[in-house]
Structures are given as structure tokens and as C-alpha cells.
Amino acid sequence: MDFFTWLTTKRKTLGTMTAAELRAEEMLLENDCNRMLAKVTKLAGDKQKVVAQGATEKTPELRRTFAQQFDLLHTEQMMVSRQLNIRSKERLTVSRLRMLRENTQAARVGQPGRMLIRDADLALIERLIENDKIGSELYQERLDQILQLGHEADESGAAVSPAAQELMRIWGDMDAGLIKDSKEAFDEAERRVRERERAEG
Known part of the structure; x- marks a missing residue:
């Protein structure tokens, strides 16, 4: 079950969660991001070791083995990096919605249970998250446009x-x-x- 399916099939949807509930989800996603980042870093280090080992080995057969090992590590690194990109965008989404919820509560505009985001916008956000060609910076720009959060986010310390x-x-x-x-x-x-x-x- 993917991120948005899991969130929207709970008793409360992503758009109706309180600031505290959104913060809890944000922390879970942050832990996921940290774990994946550590994995990517470790794989990069392992690749460097394989390159160094292959450089000192003169036997073609062993070099071929090292090359295959490097390829496997690289493939795994790319897969984890893709997952990290997705998780980072998911975390940013929850963070932005939390700030929006806090802002509406502080301004006494939002009522408990009031929707922060329409279903159509949520579907658009999901497509942007799953698009590998959209990095974190572009995604943040598009997300702020959707949520109309630009200046509010900066004033809340997001900048x-x-x-x-x-x-x-x-x-x-x-x-x-x-x-x-x-x-x-x-x-x-x-x-x-x-x-x-x-x-x-």
C-alpha cells in the first residue's frame, strides 16, 4: 500500500488531520529518509571499495567479478535513491500541510476537521511525487503553488x-x-x- 493510499484510508484523511497528527507522520517519514540516506551513503562507500579492489587486481576473471559487484551495488543505490526522492517529497508534503494547519488554527480560520486540500489536488500531488523526473526543488515549487503556501511557509520558518x-x-x-x-x-x-x-x- 503506497503512502497516500495508507493515509487516505485511515479514519482521518491527510487533509483533515490535526497539526499534531501531521507532525507525527512527518517524524515517521523523516526517520525513513534518514535510514535511506544512510543506505545510499553506505552503498556509495561500498562502490568505492570495489573500484579500489579492482584497480589492484590484474586477473581479468576477478576484475569481471568486481565489475559485476559494482553493477549490483550501483543498481541498488539507484533504487534506494529513487525511494529516497519519493519519501523526501512525501515528507515535504506533510510538513507543508502541517504548517498550513497551524497557520489556519493560529488565525482562527480553520475549524477542526476542515479540509486543507481537495481530493483533486491530492491526486495531482501524488502524481508529482511518483514522477522521478521531478526533483525536490521543483516539487517544492509546484507544491507551494498548489497549496498557495509560498509566503506563509517562509514566514513560518520554512525558508x-x-x-x-x-x-x-x-x-x-x-x-x-x-x-x-x-x-x-x-x-x-x-x-x-x-x-x-x-x-x-
Whole structure:
């Protein structure tokens, strides 16, 4: 049973869950994402080991075995990555609906049990989640359009914080070779955050 079938066949549908219920589902999905991410990372490490082993082996038969092992690991990594992409979009969906529920409750607009989303929109969201060609960023954009959450999400803290933006820039510097390793990246991130705090303070 897939994610949306499971949610919509419960006593409460995804659109009528309370903020607390949505948060509970969000945490379950987050745990799933963390588990899958760890699996993808491990498979990537295993692939690197196979490449290193094959490089030191001169026998064609053994190299062929290593190559086949690499192919199996790669296939599994792609399958888990696809599942991770789906779970990430599912988690984002529940997170957005939770924020929408909290916003309506805070504004005293929403009533208990009031639908947050129409069935037609839910069906569209499900198709977007299952489409492998739609990554998390594009999905987030489309989801916000469907839920009309753009500015509300930012005001609720869904946008990337200044500190997180600095870390994203640092990772970009690492990709470009401007920062050598993770320790230097951490030190640089700490320095930039402190500078920003002093400037804002």
C-alpha cells in the first residue's frame, strides 16, 4: 500500500488531520529518509571499495567479478535513491500541510476537521511525487503553488535560514576546490555565523 493510499484510508484523511497528527507522520517519514540516506551513503562507500579492489587486481576473471559487484551495488543505490526522492517529497508534503494547519488554527480560520486540500489536488500531488523526473526543488515549487503556501511557509520558518545559506555557499566553495576539507568548512561556517551574529547584534 503506497503512502497516500495508507493515509487516505485511515479514519482521518491527510487533509483533515490535526497539526499534531501531521507532525507525527512527518517524524515517521523523516526517520525513513534518514535510514535511506544512510543506505545510499553506505552503498556509495561500498562502490568505492570495489573500484579500489579492482584497480589492484590484474586477473581479468576477478576484475569481471568486481565489475559485476559494482553493477549490483550501483543498481541498488539507484533504487534506494529513487525511494529516497519519493519519501523526501512525501515528507515535504506533510510538513507543508502541517504548517498550513497551524497557520489556519493560529488565525482562527480553520475549524477542526476542515479540509486543507481537495481530493483533486491530492491526486495531482501524488502524481508529482511518483514522477522521478521531478526533483525536490521543483516539487517544492509546484507544491507551494498548489497549496498557495509560498509566503506563509517562509514566514513560518520554512525558508533556509541565513546560517544555512552560508553553509550552502561553503559547500559550493568545497565543490570548487576553494575549501580543502570538512574541518576547514566547519571552521569557516562557524566564523561566518559569528560574523553575521555580530553584524546583526
